[in-house]
């Protein structure tokens with residue numbers, strides 16, 4: 001049984017409220033409709049909650065606008081004619097069914113996906129998985145030289161680094177283990193974006209939080225990081 005969720009309007013905004021045994025109020029905006037979810041301590045009054053929502057109106061609207069601008073992932077079928085990206089360059093997807101083995105090959109401005117399966121036996125998820133493996137290989141090749149350079153700029157070393165299919169984060173850093181995770185989707189964006197994320201994660205080895213100290217370090221290590229961040233945070237056109 002799930003916890004009871006109450007729908008109501010707070011500060012003029014429709015909200016789904018869930019009471020929990022927690023200390024603080026938590027606010028989330030969730031896709032696909034940009035629904036506002038509020039988790040609140042059992043004893044918080046509606047007035048307190050309305051004040052909390054009112055204080056975060058700008059943030060809620062910003063999150064909702066971002067969600068509205070993001071196409072649903074199911075829109076992609078990974079079939080011929082669709083557009084995919086490698087290092088910021090758009091490529092036309094060409095899918096060939098019933099070939100000897102599963103292979104991805106770049107041919108100029110085209111990306112050829114040859115699949116062992118017939119079209120009826122192949123799913124969008126399987127085609128996406130094959131493409132993601134290819135992105136993973138591309139990224140594995142691109143990371144080592146960028147990481148070596150970033151380490152000398154930042155003055156910290158990653159003990160290990162890995163690639164993961166992360167959809168909501170570009171990278172993470174385990175500062176105890178000096179371990180860095182990078183999203184394989186970074187291979188879709190221009191190379192300076194990958195370099196920026198690597199520098200960002202290494203900078204966490206100096207400063208855990210995204211505070212003024214962190215930003216001043218980033219200004220030193222990667223002076224145009226704000227432009228690179230903007231680029232990587234802008235969804236690619238289909």
Ligand SMILES: [Zn+2]
Nearest residue numbers: 200201204210
């Ligand atoms: Zn960070």
